[in-house]
Amino acid sequence: MKAVVITRPGGPEVLQLQDVPDPVPGPDDLLVRVRATALNRADILQRMGGYPQPGPKPAHDIPGMEYAGEVLAIGARVEGFVPGDRVMGLLAGGGYAEQVVTHYRLAMKAPTNLSWEEAGATPEVYITAHDALLQCGLVAGERVLIHAAGSGVGVAAVQIAKVLGASLVIGTAGSADKLVRAAALGLDAGVNYREQDFAEEVLKATGGRGVDVILDVIGADYWDRNMKALAQKGRMILVGLMGGNSTNANIGVLLQKRASVRGTTLRARPIEEKGMATRAFEKSVLPHIASGRIKVVVDRVYPLADAAAAQEYMAANQNFGKVVLRVGE
Structure with missing residues (x-):
């Protein structure tokens, strides 16, 4: 072949x-x-x-x-x-x-x-996005920040978060065009990271409360601003490190906000775990793709x-x- x-x-x-x-x-x-x-x-x-x-x-x-x-x-x-x-x-x-x-x-x-x-x-981006949001325990009515909303994972996560009942989905991207296209998929508020401080924009959009869940593909470069944007008892999950894997972080904010951070990867998991993630996606998300609700x-x-x-x-x-x-x- x-x-x-x-x-x-x-x-x-x-x-x-x-x-x-x-x-x-x-x-x-x-x-x-x-x-x-x-x-x-x-x-x-x-x-x-x-x-x-x-x-x-x-x-x-x-x-x-x-x-x-x-x-x-x-x-x-x-x-x-x-x-x-x-x-x-x-x-x-x-x-x-x-x-x-x-x-x-x-x-x-x-x-x-x-x-x-x-x-x-x-498969890769939709299962990754769904699995990450489940690991964060996203429930209906919560507010979500999704970085790189125009990426494969971002496009998937925006739509899955809405299906899971998120009350507000905020996304970052590097162009106005990407944010407009993401809005057509359900993004409630967009932030152009080249022109705006996403942490400040998140606080404005949430009345100063911050978001309950952050899905981040950037890593080190966004750490401090992510912590600023996170609400009390907020949860952040790292699914990528495009902005680096090392930072001088103020970890005290985790205590102050009683927040939690976790990392995840899909590729290296054993077959049993990947099979479980596949079946969860197949049950909860694939029907929405088949119906056309999720694009x-x-x-x-x-x-x-x-x-x-x-x-x-x-x-x-x-x-x-x-x-x-x-x-x-």
Whole structure:
């Protein structure tokens, strides 16, 4: 089969389309013909040598943490799937390829209203956003701040927070256009972080109370302002570190506000935990995607052979929603 291989750590040019052996499914696996996969920040880090695929080192270093496609074959212990099913799901890696093997617990039936590109853009960011908001214990009536509201995770989190009953969803982004587009998906108030102090804007929007939940993909650069924006008994969850992982923090504010902070990652979790997150998403969020209430937003689609160009585009932070690779015709 054809796959995009990281030939060595480096820039986009190290991504090469190569012939590699077809994957072989085990007794608990699905063999899937991939129709689409989507880009994530972890793919770029993996390409640069900073975020290897968890588990045993594969024979070929192929990025890609999600997929959508058709089941070609099933293992002897697989339940609930048959060849021909339209499926999508999480991967530890390997999605930039014509075929993948995945444990059946990590697969879901793809809603018929989604194109292959939309289905391929769904699993990683929507499961991540849903899982993060659940870990924060978000309940109806609470106020939420979502950073990078135009990113894949941000677009998902805005909509999921509204479905979960958030009374006020505030989002940050680096352009007015992204905030306008996020507003069409349910964002109540937007902050252009290039022009405004988001902590001050959050306090204005909440009458000085702050937000109950913060979903942050930035990390160190936002720590002090996040603490300022957090309400009494507020909860913050870190799902990314685009702004660095080290800061001289005033941790006293955690005591003063009786606040809590936690970090999360999805890729490195054991299959059992990822399977639980998948099933929770499948039960609570996927029906809203199937009905059209929650939109899967695809910014741009590239052919598999143009993975390098796709990663360059994503790295420039111009996308709203997901960047997708189409696999085959």
